[in-house]
Structures are given as structure tokens and as C-alpha cells.
Amino acid sequence: MIRKLATLVFACAALSSVNASADQLDTVIQRGTLNCGVVLDFPPMGYFDGNNNPAGFDVDYCNDLGEAMGVNVNVLNLTWGERIPSLISGKTDVVIGSTSDTLERAKTVGFTYPYFVFKFQVIAHEDKNINSFDDLKNLKVGAALGTTYETEYLAYAEQQGWGKSNYTSFRSENDAYLGLYQGKVDAIISTNTNIATKLRSKEFAEFVAGPYVPNYDDVVGIIAKRDETAWINYLNLFLVRQIRDGNMNTAYNKHFGTDAPADLIQSLRDNK
Amino acid sequence: MDYRFHWNVVFQNMPELLSGAFVTLHVSVLAMLLGIVIAILLAIAKMNNTKFFCHVATVWVEIARNTPALFQIYMAYFGLGALGIHLSPYAAVLSALVFINAGYLAETFRGGFQSIPSTQYSASKSLGMTSFQSYWHIILPQMLRRIYHPMTNQLVWSILMSSLGILVGMSELSGTTQRLQSLSFRTLEFFIVAAVMYYILTKLVLFGSSLLSRRLFRGEI
Amino acid sequence: MGSLFTPLSWSDSGLILTGVWNTIIISVLAIVVGTALGLIVGFIRSESNKVVNVLFGSLLDVLRSVPLIIQLILFSTLMGAMGSPLAPFVAGSIVLSLYTMAFMSEVFRGGFESVSPSMQTAARSLGMSNWQTIYHIRLPISLRAVFPSWLGVSLSVIKDSALVSVIGYMELLRTSEQLISRTQQPLEILIGVGIFYFIISYPLSYYGRYVERKMAI
Numbered sequence: 189m190i191r192k193l194a195t196l197v198f199a200c201a202a203l204s205s206v207n208a209s210a211d212q213l214d215t216v217i218q219r220g221t222l223n224c225g226v227v228l229d230f231p232p233m234g235y236f237d238g239n240n241n242p243a244g245f246d247v248d249y250c251n252d253l254g255e256a257m258g259v260n261v262n263v264l265n266l267t268w269g270e271r272i273p274s275l276i277s278g279k280t281d282v283v284i285g286s287t288s289d290t291l292e293r294a295k296t297v298g299f300t301y302p303y304f305v306f307k308f309q310v311i312a313h314e315d316k317n318i319n320s321f322d323d324l325k326n327l328k329v330g331a332a333l334g335t336t337y338e339t340e341y342l343a344y345a346e347q348q349g350w351g352k353s354n355y356t357s358f359r360s361e362n363d364a365y366l367g368l369y370q371g372k373v374d375a376i377i378s379t380n381t382n383i384a385t386k387l388r389s390k391e392f393a394e395f396v397a398g399p400y401v402p403n404y405d406d407v408v409g410i411i412a413k414r415d416e417t418a419w420i421n422y423l424n425l426f427l428v429r430q431i432r433d434g435n436m437n438t439a440y441n442k443h444f445g446t447d448a449p450a451d452l453i454q455s456l457r458d459n460k
Numbered sequence: 461m462d463y464r465f466h467w468n469v470v471f472q473n474m475p476e477l478l479s480g481a482f483v484t485l486h487v488s489v490l491a492m493l494l495g496i497v498i499a500i501l502l503a504i505a506k507m508n509n510t511k512f513f514c515h516v517a518t519v520w521v522e523i524a525r526n527t528p529a530l531f532q533i534y535m536a537y538f539g540l541g542a543l544g545i546h547l548s549p550y551a552a553v554l555s556a557l558v559f560i561n562a563g564y565l566a567e568t569f570r571g572g573f574q575s576i577p578s579t580q581y582s583a584s585k586s587l588g589m590t591s592f593q594s595y596w597h598i599i600l601p602q603m604l605r606r607i608y609h610p611m612t613n614q615l616v617w618s619i620l621m622s623s624l625g626i627l628v629g630m631s632e633l634s635g636t637t638q639r640l641q642s643l644s645f646r647t648l649e650f651f652i653v654a655a656v657m658y659y660i661l662t663k664l665v666l667f668g669s670s671l672l673s674r675r676l677f678r679g680e681i
Numbered sequence: 682m683g684s685l686f687t688p689l690s691w692s693d694s695g696l697i698l699t700g701v702w703n704t705i706i707i708s709v710l711a712i713v714v715g716t717a718l719g720l721i722v723g724f725i726r727s728e729s730n731k732v733v734n735v736l737f738g739s740l741l742d743v744l745r746s747v748p749l750i751i752q753l754i755l756f757s758t759l760m761g762a763m764g765s766p767l768a769p770f771v772a773g774s775i776v777l778s779l780y781t782m783a784f785m786s787e788v789f790r791g792g793f794e795s796v797s798p799s800m801q802t803a804a805r806s807l808g809m810s811n812w813q814t815i816y817h818i819r820l821p822i823s824l825r826a827v828f829p830s831w832l833g834v835s836l837s838v839i840k841d842s843a844l845v846s847v848i849g850y851m852e853l854l855r856t857s858e859q860l861i862s863r864t865q866q867p868l869e870i871l872i873g874v875g876i877f878y879f880i881i882s883y884p885l886s887y888y889g890r891y892v893e894r895k896m897a898i
Contacts, residue, residue: 236862522883527840527875634750
């Protein structure tokens with residue numbers, strides 16, 4: 189009897205200690221739902237379709253991840269600024285939200301291997317005739333608040349001595365495009381992918397893609413809590429398998445209309 | 461709590477935060493001054509016998525009082541933008557705050573004015589004062605005393621509401637905080653410091669206002 | 682690949698109604714909880730000595746001196762960092778209720794202090810107990826006196842509930858933002874939102890002023 193009791197106590201203790209050390213990976217599997225944060229105003233990576241449902245490359249990645257883990261997926265809509273608070277506050281388990289992997293940010297959150305590479309580009313009305321990045325000098329330029337391209341533009345503007353007076357920041361990517369569309373600003377900085385998507389719509393028929401931000405590739409990763417190493421390991425393997433199993437190419441095809449370029453695949457493989 | 465605070469990055473960015481706080485103070489004080497001027501006009505219009513002016517003033521006051529500030533700011537920024545009127549984030553926040561301040565203060569002024577019995581006016585006239593003199597020396601000082609406190613509250617409210625500038629990308633204290641936190645992702649640290657700065661800012665304003673009131677009213681309030 | 686921009690359609694009404702409903706729910710909750718807490722705190726403050734008052738007062742003062750938007754972001758992030766994340770609705774309700782309490786307690790304190798001490802003495806001399814005095818004399822009189830201010834605070838809570846959108850709560854303004862980015866029609870949608878708030882707020886504020894005028898006479 190006593191031995192039985194001891195076993196029971198031991199088992200309980202063991203169970204509770206297992207529970208205590210449950211990491212994010214266990215938590216998600218036990219919960220049966222993956223809370224996946226996506227920036228849903230960043231087409232074609234994330235946006236709302238005509239039925240107000242989340243769609244896009246990042247959303248597909250969330251679904252692929254959920255499927256791999258055998259759990260349901262709950263996609264949460266975030267603005268750029270909400271990505272980290274949502275992780276820290278535990279509202280999301282993971283943010284697949286085109287987060288540039290700077291060393292400064294990596295002091296706070298954990299990054300996976302890169303999963304996409306963007307170019308920063310200018311989009312403006314065709315009348316503006318922007319041929320080089322320096323043509324922006326006397327134009328009103330905008331970008332979304334807290335993005336890496338905002339930082340890059342401001343750094344460049346300061347280096348060239350343009351000052352900040354011509355610059356307008358917008359709360360979100362969508363607000364920036366709305367501002368451009370309404371004529372609040374002459375040009376905005378965004379990513380090549382988003383620009384290409386926007387240019388296909390009739391609203392932006394009179395706009396053209398301009399020059400790239402000089403010397404900058406925006407390499408982005410998935411982010412999770414910094415101390416969740418096992419979880420980040422899992423996510424890393426997930427990213428490797430996305431390429432190896434062809435899911436990456438499928439998602440790319442679906443949202444960009446072509447196969448994933450070989451150099452993109454190669455750079456993702458090299459960086460990992 | 462497994463969160464470790466990193467304060468260094470906040471202190472490194474202190475100059476930017478302080479300049480953000482300055483913009484906050486700047487826009488709220490300006491919104492207050494412009495709001496007072498328009499509120500006086502609105503209050504006069506509401507007490508006026510001309511129907512048209514009275515209606516315009518009523519519509520202004522009611523819209524300002526019965527819709528959220530956040531809505532007014534969006535309206536000033538993207539709503540007017542759709543009509544081809546482009547305000548900068550600063551101008552959008554300023555005009556929304558002026559619009560609301562004017563709406564609230566108009567009612568305050570009207571109430572203050574009506575609280576002074578009209579017999580005082582007749583009394584001062586009978587003492588040989590001109591219309592202007594009786595307003596300036598008799599009515600206005602009493603009125604100012606009654607509306608001083610609500611006006612101070614309105615200024616504090618302006619400071620707090622200017623934080624909505626964050627939503628149209630304005631570089632006041634909240635917007636600056638938001639931008640800085642997204643560079644380093646140190647959300648908690650930056651917003652804690654911003655909260656402290658707002659607290660100090662409102663206290664400074666209240667302190668300044670009570671100093672001024674002591675000078676104006678010599679303690680008899 | 683679906684179209685990026687689609688105009689508003691009837692199928693969006695479900696989303697808009699959700700937003701309307703969520704706005705109403707969180708406002709009502711914050712007003713009810715905020716009023717209850719405000720009543721208690723206001724009473725305690727009107728009863729207690731200076732030390733307690735200063736302590737309580739400075740705590741409430743913080744709630745009134747920091748923008749609601751900052752309080753929302755801070756509270757929601759802080760709870761998560763401490764390991765107990767809250768859903769946007771829960772975090773939003775708590776912050777909005779406490780914020781409401783801070784203003785309500787001032788309203789009620791003013792109300793309690795407006796009941797003249799002689800009235801209380803009179804009630805006590807009629808043989809009422811302390812609690813009876815509170816329940817039958819001080820509470821009814823002060824509640825009637827503060828009704829217009831109570832309504833004023835409640836109205837501002839309804840309007841301030843729009844800010845809970847910043848922590849991801851799908852209230853009216855947040856749903857309309859989502860629709861704006863899909864339709865690129867800010868003016869129409871924003872005017873609709875404005876009309877909604879106005880329809881709720883205007884009759885109440887009109888009523889409040891009516892009561893105030895009636896009481897003044």
C-alpha cells in the first residue's frame with residue numbers, strides 16, 4: 189500500500205514537473221490550437237480577401253505549420269507595431285509577419301532562419317518620373333511606422349542631408365497606400381512584392397514601381413519568444429521542410445503567379 | 461516573471477522621447493488656444509438671435525461632443541483626404557483637437573456667461589460704465605473665475621488625447637514611442653517611460669495653471 | 682489570386698454588426714463595473730482621513746493622467762510578460778473599467794460631500810443608524826445630484842471604448858478600418874461610424890442636459 193502510494197506521489201510529482209517545464213511547442217500541441225500572428229495589411233503576404241477572411245503567403249505558412257503540428261490554426265491580425273507585444277503578451281505563439289532580422293531586435297525576440305527576402309522599392313504616381321533614389325529629394329515620401337524601410341529611408345535621407353520634413357509615417361502599410369492613393373504623399377517606400385500586387389489592381393493603374401532602396405536586402409524570419417529554443421528549433425526545421433517538400437513553391441505560385449525564383453530559394457538555403 | 465528589462469536602449473533614445481513630449485505639449489497648447497478663440501465665437505453664435513449662426517454652432521458643438529476623438533482624427537486625416545484636402549499628421553491631430561476643444565469650451569463659456577446675473581450688467585451701466593467697460597471689468601473677470609477650472613481640465617484632456625497621434629503616424633510622444641519600440645522591440649520599457657512622461661507633463665500643466673490662477677485671482681477662487 | 686480591393690457589399694454587414702455589438706458590450710460592461718467600483722471608492726474617500734485619501738487619490742490620479750491608449754498597451758503587454766496573457770476583450774474591459782472608476786469615484790465623492798452634514802445630523806437624531814442614514818438619506822440625495830455628471834462620464838466611456846481597438850479588440854472602429862483597407866473608401870465608412878456614435882450619444886447627452894436644467898430650477 190505504502191509503496192503504491194509512494195509510486196502515486198512520485199508519478200504526480202513527475203507529472204507536475206513535466207508540466208512545469210512544458211515549453212511553447214508542448215503548449216501548442218496540448219492546446220490543439222496554434223495562435224499565429226500575421227500582418228494582414230501586407231499583400232500578398234497577408235491580407236483580407238473579399239469575404240473578410242485572412243489570406244496570403246504568410247497565412248498559408250500558418251496553415252502549413254498547423255497541419256504539420258496537427259493542430260487548428262487561429263490567424264490573428266497584427267499591425268507592424270503589434271507584432272512584439274502580441275508575442276510577449278502571449279496572444280500569439282508565433283508571428284509569421286515578415287519581420288526583418290536585425291541584431292537589435294534579436295536581443296528581444298527569437299528569430300528563425302530567414303523565410304523570405306524582400307527588396308525595398310519606391311512606388312509613385314507615374315507623373316513623378318522617379319528614376320533614381322536621389323529623385324526623392326524634394327518629394328513627399330511616406331512609409332509605414334516602425335518598418336525597416338522607414339529606418340532605411342530615414343538613414344539615407346539623413347546621410348544625404350534631406351532632413352525629415354518631407355517624410356510622413358503611417359500607422360500601417362494599408363494606411364501608407366491609402367495616403368499615396370489619396371495624394372497625401374508623392375511616393376512611398378514599400379516592398380517589391382507588395383508593390384507588384386498593388387500595381388495589378390485598377391486603383392493603382394496610374395502608379396509605377398520606382399528604384400530600389402540602395403544596397404539593402406530585407407531578410408525576414410519568423411519570430412517567437414526568445415527563450416523558446418526548442419520551439420524555434422521546430423520552426424527552423426519547418427522552414428527547411430517547406431522548401432524541401434515544395435510547399436514554399438506552391439505558396440509562392442499561388443500568390444505571385446510564378447515559380448519561386450532560384451536565387452530566392454538559394455539565398456534562403458544559404459542563410460540557414 | 462521571465463521578462464528581463466533592458467533600460468539602456470530607452471535612455472539612449474531619451475532625446476527623441478523628449479522632443480516627442482515637446483511636440484505633444486506644443487500641439488495641445490496650440491489646440492487649446494485656437495479652441496478658446498473658436499469657442500468664444502461659437503458661444504456668441506449660440507446666444508445670438510440669428511437662426512443660421514445658432515444652428516451652425518449647435519451642429520458643431522453636438523458633433524464634437526458626441527463622436528469619439530479617434531473618429532475625428534481619422535476623419536481629419538483620411539476622410540478629408542478622400543476629398544482631396546491633405547493635412548499632415550500634425551495638422552490633422554491639431555484640427556481634430558481644436559474642433560473638439562471648441563465644441564466643449566463653447567458650452568463651458570455659455571454656461572459661465574449665463575451664470576452671471578444680468579442685473580450686474582444693468583447695475584454697472586447705471587454706474588455710468590460703457591457696455592465694453594461693464595463686460596471687461598465686471599462680467600468677464602467673474603466668468604473667467606468660473607470657467608478657469610474646466611478650462612484647465614480641457615487642456616489636460618488635450619494632452620492625453622493628442623496621444624491618438626500614434627494612429628496617424630504623428631511624431632508626438634506616443635508616435636515616437638511606437639517607432640522606437642519597433643526598432644528594438646522593447647515595448648514595455650518604452651511605454652512605461654512614456655506613461656511616466658505623460659504623468660509629469662499633466663502635472664506640470666496643472667502646476668502652471670494653479671500658479672497662473674493665483675496671480676489672476678489672488679487666491680480668491 | 683483574389684482581387685485586392687473590393688467595394689463594400691451587403692455581406693460586410695455581418696462584420697459591421699459584430700463591431701457594433703462589441704462596442705456596446707465593452708462600453709456597458711465598463712460603465713457598470715466602473716460605476717460600482719467608483720461608488721465604493723468615492724464613498725470610502727468621502728469618509729476617510731487625509732492619509733488614506735492622499736494614497737487613494739494619487740493612485741486614481743495616475744489612471745487619469747496617463748493616456749488610455751498607453752494604459753491599454755502597457756497593461757496588455759505587462760500581463761503577457763508576467764506569464765498570464767489576457768484576451769483583448771478581457772484586458773480591454775479591465776483597463777476601461779478601472780479608467781471609468783477613476784472618473785466615477787470623483788463624481789460620487791462630490792455627490793456624497795454635497796449632502797450637508799446637518800442633514801445627516803437630523804437623520805441621526807431621528808434615530809436612524811449610520812447605515813440607515815447612508816442608505817435612506819445620503820445615497821439617494823447624492824445619486825440624484827450626480828446623475829448628469831454620471832451620464833457625462835458614461836458617454837465619454839462609450840466614445841473612449843474606440844481605443845480598445847489598439848490592443849486588437851474588434852470593436853466598431855477596428856472593423857471599419859479593416860473595411861477601409863479593403864475598399865479604399867474611407868469617407869463613406871467613417872461617416873457611417875460617426876453617425877452610429879452620434880445616434881447613441883446625442884439622445885443621452887440631450888437627456889442629461891434636460892435633467893440638469895430641471896434640477897437647476
